[in-house]
Amino acid sequence: MNIDDRIERRLGYDTGAGVFVDFDAVSPVFHLEAPIGRGPALERLLDAFSPAFSGALPPSTYVHGPKGSGKSAVVSALFARLTTHSGPPQAIQTSTRAVEPTLPGFVYVDARRASTRFRLYHDTLAAVGDETVPDHGIGTDDLAESLRDAVRKGPDVVVAVDHTNEPETPSASTVVEWLTDVSGHIVPVCLGREPPEEIEWDPDESVAFSRYRRHVLVELLTSRCSTGLGRDALSHDQVREIGEWASGDAHDALAAIAGAAIRAERAGVSTVRAADVDAGIEEVPKPCVTLGRVLSLSESRRRLLYELVTLPESDRSSVSAATETIASRRRVDLSASTVRRVLYELADAGLLDRVTVQRSDGKGRPPSRLVPRFPTLVYRELFDRSARA
Secondary structure, three states, rough: HHHHHHHHHHHOOOOOOEOOOOOOHHHOOOOOOOOOOOHHHHHHHHHHHHHHHOOOOOOOOEOOOOOOOOHHHHHHHHHHHHHHHOOOOOOOOOOEEEEEEOOOOEEEEEEEOOOHHHHHHHHHHHHHHOOOOOOOOOHHHHHHHHHHHHHOOOOEEEEEEEOOOEEEEOOOOHHHHHHHHHHHOOOEEEOOOHHHHOOOOOEEEEEEEOOOOHHHHHHHHHHHHHHHEOOOOOHHHHHHHHHHHOOOOOHHHHHHHHHHHHHHOOOOOOOOOOOOOOOOOOOOOOOOOOHHHHHOOOOOOOOOHHOOOOOOOOOOOOOHHHHHHHHOOOOOOOOOOHHHHHHHHHHHHHOEEEEOOOOOOOOOOEEEEEEEEHHHHHHHHHHHHHHHH
């Protein structure tokens, strides 16, 4: 947030704006251009990539750490900035002569949206090439050859592939195999949660992210709230309470803040109340699936989850009841059997929990119901905003 924005807020220009000023600023799926509180990790990444600044290939690198520790935010922001320095040779003066190293291209790809060899090649080629890459009518081998040709004619390429080793995404070792099959001048950088010893890949370098320290997380939340929420909508004590509850997880903390603010805004008040904070925290399950993972699903699966989380409690008492109600809605063009199958697949993927319902009569096998493992209030808001857009 710049100085002019801060002055305007002091002058009261945002008075009457309600709870939200900029929803994205407190959304757990939105990353800032300049991440907060991750200076040391950023320096370690720059150290790993330092050979690129003198014209050499940087080492393959594995970036790892727990959910909500800032890996995606920092790497995506860093690569976006490095991209502006990539391309033609840049003169660097030394004490004896001027050398002109060619910086490699830096490409950030999300494996949640590029989970196949075809899509990985497609998204990488779209970032390094000058022409539009078609989504259809072209084979994987053709994409590989086009990418190989682009790298051969242009600078080397460093490709960061985020969210590897998730249930719906390829492993780091698979991603590395796909990229190195194309060219030895493509350097893989993989991001994942598992420590290096637990993956089937031996990178040249590794950079670890730890959970946010409490005071750093509170600083991050305060900055995001100062941009995203109305002046005095959330007190510092409330921010600190949420920061302490989140235990260093920025995703969960932002989800709780966004949920609390949504509840307050729907109640027609301009400040977040203690009950709103409690509700926002209650809406974030532990352990929690990231909303980014949910939003990367196909449109039909996102729709089914939306229909599930908007059901009244009585219609979520069992899988059968939920299935029948969802299938009967006009917005869902699927049979009840298909709805049931997809919901079970989402449960198998860890997005939903199957919880046995207690029965008092003791007759027959007790039914089960589906409980979301992601923040449902914020998900509904994100889905609604996307639909309106």
